[in-house]
Amino acid sequence: MSPPAASAPAASAGQPPKQLGISPPFSTASPKSWDLESTAQLEQVLQACGCFETAEQKARRESVIADLEAMAQQWSKDLGRSRGIEEQAVQSVATLRTFGSYRLGVNTPDADIDCLLLCPRHCAREDFFNSFCRDYLATRDDVSEVFPVPEAYTPVMKFKMRDVPVDMLFCSLQHAQLPRPLDVQEDRHLRDLDAEGVRSLNGVRVAELILQLVPNQTTFRTALRAIKEWARRRGIYSNVLGCLGGVNWAILVAFVCQKYPNAAPSTLLHRLFRLYFKWSWPMPILITPTREEPAEGCTPHAVWNPKVDLRDRAHLMPIVTPAYPAMNSSYNVGEPQLRLLKEEIARGLELTEKIQEERSHWAELFEPSDFFYRFQHYVQVDVLADNPEDHRRWFGWIESRLRHLTLALERPPQLLAHPYANTIFQRVAAASGPPQLCTSFFIGLSFPCE
Structure with a gap:
């Protein structure tokens, strides 16, 4: 699992604080009482928006991560033994690192867990998407909606464990035994990795560095x-x-x-x-x-x-x-x-600025977009399927190409396309059979010359 977050380096007594970033700060002023009061009001609005997990939800995520790591370690051991790896090397098992919103400490209750499975070189990406997925992950009663995407730009295994969504990446490091402790910031771990491996490992490296650089x-x-x-x-x-x-x-x-x-x-x-x-x-x-x-x-x-x-x-x-x-x-x-x-x-x-002048409040900043009231014309793209697996596949395919449609809509110079990142999911009646799963994407259209 991920180690505890390290705080930014503290300045020694009598020395100025270490500069973080590529240039000096614009201001080092400390907050005034009004700033702290405004922050308290902001946090109340974030609580009302449902941005924070309960203690029970947090504990469930931690248990999911612990069980995933234990399962991955057993898979790594079993795979090594099946390939005749020496028992001492087999004991150098896989490790799980988190990244994304969970690692940064800002995940919402419905957010997925982004994690990376780091393994010694006897475990290959093909093994991860085959034996680990088939013989370990998919056989568990508390795991559902297993959806491997090995052909993705960054190969990923998507699934739910105890109803917690998980996006799991994989990286096989070129070590017979993983170093202990394993510092992912060391460039030597990038040795002989392909582009997919570099992108997978850098998810963790980036998250760790962001925390060190604030x-x-x-x-x-x-x-x-x-x-x-x-x-x-x-x-x-x-x-x-x-x-x-x-x-x-x-x-x-x-x-x-x-x-x-x-x-x-x-x-x-x-x-x-x-x-x-x-x-x-x-x-x-x-x-x-x-x-x-x-x-x-x-x-x-x-x-x-x-x-x-x-x-x-x-x-x-x-x-x-x-x-x-x-x-x-x-x-x-x-x-x-x-x-x-x-x-x-x-x-x-x-x-x-209005909030600072006490002419507005934080809740107004978080008001939902008026997207569906702003335009007279819209493009609607529906993703329809009879079952969840087909729906996930078509959703991912359409979503990855929709930005190209947005760009293409602006080729006539008299038209502007306005993308909207939020989707609408519903079940719609089919001509025959059970209702279909439907996710809708929307693009607003405007004509500035009108």
Whole structure:
């Protein structure tokens, strides 16, 4: 399991605090009493929005992670013995690391657990999607909806365990025995990994680094919870659809925390909207300097670099991951999505300024989007299937291509497409047989010349 989160390094007595990020802070001012009162009001609104787990829900997640790790360790041992691995090496078993919202400490009650299974080299990705899935995972009574996606950009196993959704990645490190302790930040673990393995491992590396690169993890978590809830309610929370997802928002919030290291969460939200309202995209967001090369003796990998890569240069809203090899986490953002994000950030800035002037309140910031009242014309894409497995497959296929449809709709210059990241699920009557499962995507259309 993931180790406890490490706090940012503290300054020694008489020494200035260590600078986090690539440039000095904009302000080191401490919060005033009004900022703390405003933060308390913000947290009350987040509680009302259902952003926090109960103690029982948290304990259930922890038990799921513990059982998954125990199962994976047994699989790793059994697989090693079946291949004639020496018993001493077999005892160096798999380990499970979490990342994403759970690792960052900002998961909602309905969020999935993102985790990575790290194994010694006798375990291969094919074994994970075959024997582990078939003989260990799918045979458990408390596991349901097992859905392996080995062909995905980052191969993933999706399932539920005791009704907790889990997205499980896999990475086989080139070690006969896993080091103890295993520090995933060491570049040597990238040796001889393919692109899928690097992306899988970097999910954990990025999450760990983000926590190390923020000056105060408590304020970071409160601000990140707030911005994620705001983005969900405003219909702009989806990396797949070309808006921004969890890691994008985490890096954006971490950057603002670095610039205002002592600010209260309520202040950070206002500064975030103000900073990104004025930001000159495509100037990238970086929370640590990027490295062109790994540590000496380690395998080099392609690094995001718009100076030498034409594809990188075409990115509209670069939000760069802190771990080597640095990648643009927001490469999916297109012109329609960037325009939408700018509009919502402008609204957020207006409302947070009113809140600071005591002319508004936090609940107004989190009001749901008026998407279905803003336009006269909409494109609706329905994903219909007779059973959950077919529905999941078609949903994933359509979702991954919808941002291309959004871009194509704007090819006539007189039309603007407005994506909406929230979907609507329902059961619809079929011509014959039981009702079908239906998920609907929506794109608003406007004609500025009218």
